[in-house]
Amino acid sequence: MTSSTPLSELSPDQLAERLTTLRADYADLQSKGLKLDLTRGKPGADQLDLSEAMLGLPTSHQDRSGTDVRNYGGLEGLAEIREIFADLLGVDPAQVIAGGNSSLTMMYQVVSWLLSHGGPDSPRPWSQEETVKFICPVPGYDRHFTMLAELGIEMVTVPMHHDGPDVPAVRALVADDPSVKGMWLVPTYANPTGAVTSAEVAAALMAMPTAAPDFRILWDNAYAVHHLTDVETKSADALDLASASGHPNRPIVFASTSKITFAGAGVAALAVSPENKEWFLKRLSFASIGPDKINQLRHVEFFGDADGVRAHMRKHRDLIAPKFAAVQAALSERLDGLGVATWSQPIGGYFVDLNVLDGTAARVVQLAKEAGIALTPAGSAFPHGNDPDDRNIRLAPTFPALAEVETAMAGVAACVELAALEQLSS
Amino acid sequence: MTSSTPLSELSPDQLAERLTTLRADYADLQSKGLKLDLTRGKPGADQLDLSEAMLGLPTSHQDRSGTDVRNYGGLEGLAEIREIFADLLGVDPAQVIAGGNSSLTMMYQVVSWLLSHGGPDSPRPWSQEETVKFICPVPGYDRHFTMLAELGIEMVTVPMHHDGPDVPAVRALVADDPSVKGMWLVPTYANPTGAVTSAEVAAALMAMPTAAPDFRILWDNAYAVHHLTDVETKSADALDLASASGHPNRPIVFASTSKITFAGAGVAALAVSPENKEWFLKRLSFASIGPDKINQLRHVEFFGDADGVRAHMRKHRDLIAPKFAAVQAALSERLDGLGVATWSQPIGGYFVDLNVLDGTAARVVQLAKEAGIALTPAGSAFPHGNDPDDRNIRLAPTFPALAEVETAMAGVAACVELAALEQLSS
Numbered sequence: 001m002t003s004s005t006p007l008s009e010l011s012p013d014q015l016a017e018r019l020t021t022l023r024a025d026y027a028d029l030q031s032k033g034l035k036l037d038l039t040r041g042k043p044g045a046d047q048l049d050l051s052e053a054m055l056g057l058p059t060s061h062q063d064r065s066g067t068d069v070r071n072y073g074g075l076e077g078l079a080e081i082r083e084i085f086a087d088l089l090g091v092d093p094a095q096v097i098a099g100g101n102s103s104l105t106m107m108y109q110v111v112s113w114l115l116s117h118g119g120p121d122s123p124r125p126w127s128q129e130e131t132v133k134f135i136c137p138v139p140g141y142d143r144h145f146t147m148l149a150e151l152g153i154e155m156v157t158v159p160m161h162h163d164g165p166d167v168p169a170v171r172a173l174v175a176d177d178p179s180v181k182g183m184w185l186v187p188t189y190a191n192p193t194g195a196v197t198s199a200e201v202a203a204a205l206m207a208m209p210t211a212a213p214d215f216r217i218l219w220d221n222a223y224a225v226h227h228l229t230d231v232e233t234k235s236a237d238a239l240d241l242a243s244a245s246g247h248p249n250r251p252i253v254f255a256s257t258s259k260i261t262f263a264g265a266g267v268a269a270l271a272v273s274p275e276n277k278e279w280f281l282k283r284l285s286f287a288s289i290g291p292d293k294i295n296q297l298r299h300v301e302f303f304g305d306a307d308g309v310r311a312h313m314r315k316h317r318d319l320i321a322p323k324f325a326a327v328q329a330a331l332s333e334r335l336d337g338l339g340v341a342t343w344s345q346p347i348g349g350y351f352v353d354l355n356v357l358d359g360t361a362a363r364v365v366q367l368a369k370e371a372g373i374a375l376t377p378a379g380s381a382f383p384h385g386n387d388p389d390d391r392n393i394r395l396a397p398t399f400p401a402l403a404e405v406e407t408a409m410a411g412v413a414a415c416v417e418l419a420a421l422e423q424l425s426s
Numbered sequence: 427m428t429s430s431t432p433l434s435e436l437s438p439d440q441l442a443e444r445l446t447t448l449r450a451d452y453a454d455l456q457s458k459g460l461k462l463d464l465t466r467g468k469p470g471a472d473q474l475d476l477s478e479a480m481l482g483l484p485t486s487h488q489d490r491s492g493t494d495v496r497n498y499g500g501l502e503g504l505a506e507i508r509e510i511f512a513d514l515l516g517v518d519p520a521q522v523i524a525g526g527n528s529s530l531t532m533m534y535q536v537v538s539w540l541l542s543h544g545g546p547d548s549p550r551p552w553s554q555e556e557t558v559k560f561i562c563p564v565p566g567y568d569r570h571f572t573m574l575a576e577l578g579i580e581m582v583t584v585p586m587h588h589d590g591p592d593v594p595a596v597r598a599l600v601a602d603d604p605s606v607k608g609m610w611l612v613p614t615y616a617n618p619t620g621a622v623t624s625a626e627v628a629a630a631l632m633a634m635p636t637a638a639p640d641f642r643i644l645w646d647n648a649y650a651v652h653h654l655t656d657v658e659t660k661s662a663d664a665l666d667l668a669s670a671s672g673h674p675n676r677p678i679v680f681a682s683t684s685k686i687t688f689a690g691a692g693v694a695a696l697a698v699s700p701e702n703k704e705w706f707l708k709r710l711s712f713a714s715i716g717p718d719k720i721n722q723l724r725h726v727e728f729f730g731d732a733d734g735v736r737a738h739m740r741k742h743r744d745l746i747a748p749k750f751a752a753v754q755a756a757l758s759e760r761l762d763g764l765g766v767a768t769w770s771q772p773i774g775g776y777f778v779d780l781n782v783l784d785g786t787a788a789r790v791v792q793l794a795k796e797a798g799i800a801l802t803p804a805g806s807a808f809p810h811g812n813d814p815d816d817r818n819i820r821l822a823p824t825f826p827a828l829a830e831v832e833t834a835m836a837g838v839a840a841c842v843e844l845a846a847l848e849q850l851s852s
Contacts, residue, residue, distance in 0.1 A: 040498070042497055045497075051496075052487075055482075055483070055485070068474065069690065069691075070477075070688040070690065071471075071690055072684075100527065108714075115542070116542075147712045258498075262496040264495065264499070264717070265495075265721065283576070286577075287535075287573070289569075290690050293691065
């Protein structure tokens, strides 16, 4: 099936012949009646089984301070779970607030409270500014972008490189425009590219001058410990770097156990400067009496400590690394040398980022869909779903079983080649 | 200790003599070195023990539709738990959204989304109005009021009667002023008065013309099933009444299991019109991927159905009714006939509402504090903590043990009489 000649170098006759072959392949694919889904970064059932023992926990209902975790209160979360997050994130436990089941909810709270009240260093609530803009490295996480759109925040994109966002582009945007109030960043094993923001890039982002005195970097470290190899990459130390360069309030670090224990029933956390912490807890006190401390204690009993989390993540790795390998194998087998696609080879996180021939991503997704393979809509990794090159597709291989990933990805690779042939022939 | 003469009828000499006696009583009280707390409506440890078996649940990780509750998704909550809430609240399961651990959080979401986006029937987001006002029946729940203050909403008070808020006062406020956008109401066993809003009052509130086309009644039915006697009062049917009178979007009903299972780890819910439901879920979709479905299933397995909840609430009643009786006994024993205090005799809920001699509530709270008995700050049941008559004190007897309630309430009653004597003597 493999050709070693770039498709763009084929003669019209060769293209026509190859297109005929691919259409036959595609007809075969359709005839299989597949129903496979590579859309969302969801853990597989086998991954969830790793935490099954949690359903019988906690065995105690007191934290180590003697507080009855079944009752109200404790807005910042249990000290024990905050220590585990602090260790994993390389921050001080005093900087951590442990919340409910969703870091997305904590992100939404931060952005909406910046809008309604402003931060501790804001001249006024952001909602009173004529325009508020966020920098969005692309491709990025669709829910980050839809949240901003919902809240009326404009988005400006910068490229995401293998070592993080394009620093000169970011610098240029923040230098003179005080309406640029923030940026998103998934620093480790980025969604979807797998990029790891280097310490150098992180230092530059934390130190750069910004026209807005209350510029925020929403540092969504969702995949901090989600390694796919035995290279256990350490995240850049956002809070220390920011503090050292005189901008302690700039980063807001988010994390959760959603893809560590149970995706709907984990514990989320954020880590911030003392001033941001006071600000967040003050706002939160009007909306909550406290998080689900029983679930926090459940996690503490299950893991013991941060090393317990790390050991647990190696079990996840053993389950999902073969699926990522299957993605690589399927793409390589059909597409190597054809010059119509490139893709990431992530060493962590939940995604493979596939770039197809410009102008064919939507067609690939359509072809796959009509063959029973659901992919994330083309463009979804860009603000307003608009990929200007129509080339980016996010692949999420963790949820289906390995054999399904193999089948689905062989199909996707065929769709990529078919869409490219269609375009080159037209 | 009891006197049958109203204190106001005592001669100066009698007053002085009685004051001397009370000061001695108070000195005795102080010498006991008490450390008792009647401040918050928290379940006692014995109440929390009633749900201890939940810590071993769920035994399954699938809901009845076969969905794996450990994974992401399901924004409106499990059908099973929504059915239980629907039965308890007398609404249709399709009207219910089951969320996380806090109905306060859901209330905050509703108010902040009305501000940022407006409701389905709003001419514009509430934040774009010059002024937004809420009607607050008083005395009421302090967290309702602090939330509004945090969100920049003005508060206008109306009296809370034994059958609900003062309807003519409410009617007058809403009739011509479109900036009056909403009102709070705890319809059943109100916090703190224990009042039950009658079907007639509820019907009037749902039917009344309002200048604001998007007027909302935040119907916080926190104590819907929290009966203290075998009279199991049925709440007025807010959604049906509103729908029947052509204002289906007016009420937003809130409830939770916070004081049914675990106060920090229960399940919250709201019940609304179809339009409000679509609106809420749309907004929510930008802030959450779904609630903790494991905890919802844990509740479903524990209760089975709504009758399981009702049976469970009778066990709570058996534990806390004696504490409420102790409050009545202590107040009656010292204060009956003195003409310096009145108090509620609730048949449900979590509070006793104590009204002392005008101008003495803050003094009573101070005296109690200096004797080691913590009471909710005087005025906390009013917007901005301002009780214009300085007479209202909320008593919360559920958390301390029965013997502590007896000791604390004897002390409180003495403080009430002492403060009255001080004032009458001055």
